[in-house]
Amino acid sequence: MSKISDSLNLKNIVCPFCSLHCDDLEIDVHDNKLYVKSNVPKSCAFKYEKLNLPKFKDMVTTVKGKPCEPKKAYQYSRQLIKKSKETVLLNSSSDVNVTREVLSAASKVNAIVDHVNSSIFLKNISIYQRRGYMATSLTEIKNKSDVIIVFSNNLFETYPRLMEKFLATKNSFSVNSKKKEIYVIGKKVKNTKDCNIRDKRITYIDFNNRNITKLINSFISKKNESSISNKIFNKLLASIETSKYLSVLWATSEFDSYKECDEIIYNISAYVVSLNKTSRAACLSLSGNDGDVSFSQTLGWMTGFPSRIKFTGNFFEYDRDANNAIQLINSGNSDLVIHLNPISEKKLVLNKKNKNIVIGRPCTKFNIEPDVFISCGIPGIDFKGHIFRTDNVVSLPLTSLRMSHNRSTQEILREILK
Amino acid sequence: MTTLCLKNGQIFDPINKIFNKKKDIYIKDGKIVEKLNEKISETINCKNKIIMPGAIDLHTHIGGGKVNIARLMLQEFHNNSDRDYDLTADFIPSTLKTGLQYIKMGYTSCFEPAVLPINARQSHSEMADTPFIDKGGYALLGNDDFLLDLISRGAHQSEINDYVAFILKATQCIGIKVVNPGGINAFKFNQRALNVDENSVRYKITPRKIVRLLARAVYELGVPHPLHVHCSNLGVPGNFKSTIETIKAAEGLPVHITHIQFHSYGNNGDRNFSSASAEITDYINKIPNLTCDVGQVLFGQTATMSGDSMKQHANHSHAHPDKWLCMDIECEAGCGVVPFKYTDQSFVNALQWAIGLETFLLTEDPDKIFLTTDHPNGAPFTSYPHLIKLLMDKSFRDNLLDQLSVDISKHTILKDIKREYTLSEIATMTRSAPARILGLRNKGSLSKEADADITIYDSNIKDVEEMFASPTHVIKDGVVVVKDGEIKNYTWGKTQVVKPEYDATIEKKLKKYFDKYHTIALPNYSISNDEMSEVIGSDINEVKCNRKRIS
Amino acid sequence: MKPLVFKCKIKDKRRLDMSWLSKIKTSSLSNIKNLRVNYGSKEYKLSTLFDVSGNNFKDIIISNSNKHLDNIGNNLEDKKITIFGNVGFGLAKGMCSGEIILNGNAGKNACSGMKGGSVHILGNADDGFCSLPTSMNEGLVDGFIYVQKSVGDDSVVRMRRGNIIIGGNIGSGSCLELISGSVVVLGKIGNNFCHNARRGTIFTRDKSICREYIKANQTDLTFFNFYKIKINKILNKSIINSSKPVRYFGTKSGKELIELFVI
Numbered sequence A: 001m002s003k004i005s006d007s008l009n010l011k012n013i014v015c016p017f018c019s020l021h022c023d024d025l026e027i028d029v030h031d032n033k034l035y036v037k038s039n040v041p042k043s044c045a046f047k048y049e050k051l052n053l054p055k056f057k058d059m060v061t062t063v064k065g066k067p068c069e070p071k072k073a074y075q076y077s078r079q080l081i082k083k084s085k086e087t088v089l090l091n092s093s094s095d096v097n098v099t100r101e102v103l104s105a106a107s108k109v110n111a112i113v114d115h116v117n118s119s120i121f122l123k124n125i126s127i128y129q130r131r132g133y134m135a136t137s138l139t140e141i142k143n144k145s146d147v148i149i150v151f152s153n154n155l156f157e158t159y160p161r162l163m164e165k166f167l168a169t170k171n172s173f174s175v176n177s178k179k180k181e182i183y184v185i186g187k188k189v190k191n192t193k194d195c196n197i198r199d200k201r202i203t204y205i206d207f208n209n210r211n212i213t214k215l216i217n218s219f220i221s222k223k224n225e226s227s228i229s230n231k232i233f234n235k236l237l238a239s240i241e242t243s244k245y246l247s248v249l250w251a252t253s254e255f256d257s258y259k260e261c262d263e264i265i266y267n268i269s270a271y272v273v274s275l276n277k278t279s280r281a282a283c284l285s286l287s288g289n290d291g292d293v294s295f296s297q298t299l300g301w302m303t304g305f306p307s308r309i310k311f312t313g314n315f316f317e318y319d320r321d322a323n324n325a326i327q328l329i330n331s332g333n334s335d336l337v338i339h340l341n342p343i344s345e346k347k348l349v350l351n352k353k354n355k356n357i358v359i360g361r362p363c364t365k366f367n368i369e370p371d372v373f374i375s376c377g378i379p380g381i382d383f384k385g386h387i388f389r390t391d392n393v394v395s396l397p398l399t400s401l402r403m404s405h406n407r408s409t410q411e412i413l414r415e416i417l418k
Numbered sequence B: 001m002t003t004l005c006l007k008n009g010q011i012f013d014p015i016n017k018i019f020n021k022k023k024d025i026y027i028k029d030g031k032i033v034e035k036l037n038e039k040i041s042e043t044i045n046c047k048n049k050i051i052m053p054g055a056i057d058l059h060t061h062i063g064g065g066k067v068n069i070a071r072l073m074l075q076e077f078h079n080n081s082d083r084d085y086d087l088t089a090d091f092i093p094s095t096l097k098t099g100l101q102y103i104k105m106g107y108t109s110c111f112e113p114a115v116l117p118i119n120a121r122q123s124h125s126e127m128a129d130t131p132f133i134d135k136g137g138y139a140l141l142g143n144d145d146f147l148l149d150l151i152s153r154g155a156h157q158s159e160i161n162d163y164v165a166f167i168l169k170a171t172q173c174i175g176i177k178v179v180n181p182g183g184i185n186a187f188k189f190n191q192r193a194l195n196v197d198e199n200s201v202r203y204k205i206t207p208r209k210i211v212r213l214l215a216r217a218v219y220e221l222g223v224p225h226p227l228h229v230h231c232s233n234l235g236v237p238g239n240f241k242s243t244i245e246t247i248k249a250a251e252g253l254p255v256h257i258t259h260i261q262f263h264s265y266g267n268n269g270d271r272n273f274s275s276a277s278a279e280i281t282d283y284i285n286k287i288p289n290l291t292c293d294v295g296q297v298l299f300g301q302t303a304t305m306s307g308d309s310m311k312q313h314a315n316h317s318h319a320h321p322d323k324w325l326c327m328d329i330e331c332e333a334g335c336g337v338v339p340f341k342y343t344d345q346s347f348v349n350a351l352q353w354a355i356g357l358e359t360f361l362l363t364e365d366p367d368k369i370f371l372t373t374d375h376p377n378g379a380p381f382t383s384y385p386h387l388i389k390l391l392m393d394k395s396f397r398d399n400l401l402d403q404l405s406v407d408i409s410k411h412t413i414l415k416d417i418k419r420e421y422t423l424s425e426i427a428t429m430t431r432s433a434p435a436r437i438l439g440l441r442n443k444g445s446l447s448k449e450a451d452a453d454i455t456i457y458d459s460n461i462k463d464v465e466e467m468f469a470s471p472t473h474v475i476k477d478g479v480v481v482v483k484d485g486e487i488k489n490y491t492w493g494k495t496q497v498v499k500p501e502y503d504a505t506i507e508k509k510l511k512k513y514f515d516k517y518h519t520i521a522l523p524n525y526s527i528s529n530d531e532m533s534e535v536i537g538s539d540i541n542e543v544k545c546n547r548k549r550i551s
Numbered sequence C: 001m002k003p004l005v006f007k008c009k010i011k012d013k014r015r016l017d018m019s020w021l022s023k024i025k026t027s028s029l030s031n032i033k034n035l036r037v038n039y040g041s042k043e044y045k046l047s048t049l050f051d052v053s054g055n056n057f058k059d060i061i062i063s064n065s066n067k068h069l070d071n072i073g074n075n076l077e078d079k080k081i082t083i084f085g086n087v088g089f090g091l092a093k094g095m096c097s098g099e100i101i102l103n104g105n106a107g108k109n110a111c112s113g114m115k116g117g118s119v120h121i122l123g124n125a126d127d128g129f130c131s132l133p134t135s136m137n138e139g140l141v142d143g144f145i146y147v148q149k150s151v152g153d154d155s156v157v158r159m160r161r162g163n164i165i166i167g168g169n170i171g172s173g174s175c176l177e178l179i180s181g182s183v184v185v186l187g188k189i190g191n192n193f194c195h196n197a198r199r200g201t202i203f204t205r206d207k208s209i210c211r212e213y214i215k216a217n218q219t220d221l222t223f224f225n226f227y228k229i230k231i232n233k234i235l236n237k238s239i240i241n242s243s244k245p246v247r248y249f250g251t252k253s254g255k256e257l258i259e260l261f262v263i
């Protein structure tokens, strides 16, 4: 950890805030403040620079909304935990090491462990639980893919640097990058605005992604039954058929509100699998930005299940319904929820049906006042850590950039479960 | 620190050529010592007990992306009713269960053979969460675009050596493995097979060349563990020829051929599938620098997982249950997970079973062959005691052969083989030999100053399967961790690594490649010693390398 | 021998995993009362959660069930369970043999991964009825299920064998990838029915789905009559009463080998 007076120039910093985890950030640290030097979108840099306000460095603990000594917050948390008859530990953004500690904490108090995005990543996993799946990863797409199809409603808002850094790249090792063909299928106006890259390799196609299955069936039958014009459809189909390495990207979270969600992802996957009989093609289903991959991977190796675990004595059980935290909370089945959001507060929703303890990044905003709030350091800003990228296979080191008065989530969990 | 005395046991210590001799063993500060001058804190009466060094598994898939994919893909098998701690299936156990089951069988060191460099953080994290055992990994090379490009442009051996050394350091591994040399890469360019002397379409390089260059790099860098080779044409009838050609490709340098059972198939007979174990073991017996592990198949449900996405994709139609996953990974390699059920009703599976056993029994020197099931590809590691019994008991083996649902007696010479492994030979193949081939001087041995990783068996138990399944005591680093099947203490082993020296100019070249083509930065690719201990959670132990040069 | 009767004493809203019910082996009442059961984060003696009486541990009655009791009849073998009141998630999940009679509604994912036995739900079943059990790629493996009223969306996924009779409606996305077996739906059928189905037999009164199917010329009614008699006999009432069904076979897109009887 650096001293407050130090001036540092740090390179190749891994950004913890979106699951692309870009690691080309150059950050200057003056006076314990962070300045993003590299040329990245404003929205990315802002995530760092707003942390320079002193309130993001001071440790804040409140009980029922009133600031108090940390000791008191710990003590009150312990009381709540002791009184609780059904405790839920709900992750809404964390890295591998936080997840490890969450599991250990849950085993101490016989709690249920779940992630806010579990219903989505369980869908992704269910593709290869049911049938075959061909997957790929971002470096492979960058260097080998000559045709890329992206189904996007707002992917370029969720992953601001997806196009620039991974898809429409200047260099590719094994294909002529100038001849890449990239199709962005979805809400055209939104995509062109978010993506903000005009490049003749990219074709934006306006399409209602609810009808992807129809489009896929049109590819299979080679007869256009979709709403896309024949001219563009034929160009797209020709690209698929002549491609040497086709990549298809989507984020299941974008389809989650559709009734057809399962059908869409199974159909894309089955189509891609079928192309591999004669040619090469692969899928990449992008994960959420809330540490989903780190969470499901860590739970996977520690328990064999990706989420929805309940500890009972020395053992644990998996139950996709009975341990579905969101459902439990909404129907008032649990009396205490410990929320963990050290990296982002985006998915944090408190419910007044139960007591709430929030261990979260400083200045977390709430929809209702939690019973206890304990601010914690942010992995990748205040603490070291280790986080998985969206493609499930690359994991990157998170570093500590500055001095903070906050303690790590792990320490706080250990403290309140003493 | 406690001191410990093991009194009156029968010692098997192959490195010191001690077999079944009565001797007392003293332990202090986690090491074996000649004698103790201070007060002994605990004495274990080892009368009628067999004492061996802790066993070492040099090829077992216990951590990394593909193992985790299998865990999540096959949750329906996580329903073991007699559970120790959790429900996970024996062939895809959780990290905790992996540690528990290994230590209860007296295994104290295990090595993950397929660490993708880009996935090394995950592999090490999983192994760090595996209690008791020491661990290590072999980094996968030979399908990465950087290396293939280097080779295709005629790079000098020294440059390849530097790259290999860099990878070992960056990934905190103890060895290098090559899987289907060049084949996984070729699959990404839509090649579906690649023979030993066939050029890949993209790079115009043969698997032979890749094996030769890597074997030499590993040798010249002085990495104790020879190049770990998963040959071309896995599972293809007639592939024994590729296996022999791959061995030849090393040109006399040491190599380790892994799960050789899957690479010892002929294509004779009316089913075009036959045993070539005689041809293969002939070769093993002849060549001095060659070692192999078997990858024995045993009947039952399991999951096959391999970096060999080319062959796994080709085999996906055999998936049972019907689901699978293949992945192309980061211009480095790939992975394929295909669940599979070996049944004794299948001619091919039954013959695979026999071929594995033939290979064990026809290989003369137990220093050259290691006991593995390629966990979980042939069977879960928990079946090792059963496998040991098959090797040690001819009548047991013959009985099982007779009971197979499909008659393979005309296709295997198993019945004609009289050999029964002795306890000494089992001790060699599971202790001293793997320690030697990995360069672990303090393991697999009961010499003074060796690590006090010790397993004690009850020689009153007449059934060897039962004896090997349930040691009475297991000692790890001088601590009694298992006593009568119960866990007494939790300990966390170290990660064994090598760090051969290299010329840092390779890093400049790599940096250029990474900046231009990769999606992460070179410094974030490497895992530092600090990261290993502080973030990943496992301390490392460096195994020495002695640089050599071929004139 | 008197049936083993469980009377629930729980008042609050925590969920209770009832998997232990299928595992009851002992016939001694006091042993059963002393069973340790996990409820919420604590462990309780069974008798603090239920009043228990009776001695026939193969004939179980839950006299006042509610929607927080999950996994009743989970992996059940060779027992009869009669339930009065609603149940929570996972009724008869992975059931192997025996009988379950539910006088009430079933929660999500009832009968998922059932392998045998019979289940009578005299009420509604929620979404995911006969769905895929965790990570498996086959849904109903075998068994007989009767639902008096309606079942929810995404029901009956990858059914392998068995018989399902639904007295009311079936929700949308149902009978996905049907492999084989018979499904009777007396009420309305939701959207996207039988998507990607391979084989199987459907009996329905909902003519709206016929459009996609090909009318079979010869009406071979041997199977129909056999099935009709069998079902009516099992349920002891006239569920299928048509004597002249219209038979369809396969879809117009030519993919599915589904047999459809409009009754």
Ligand SMILES: [Zn+2]
Binding pocket: B059, B061, B113, B259, B374, B377
């Ligand atoms: Zn292997």
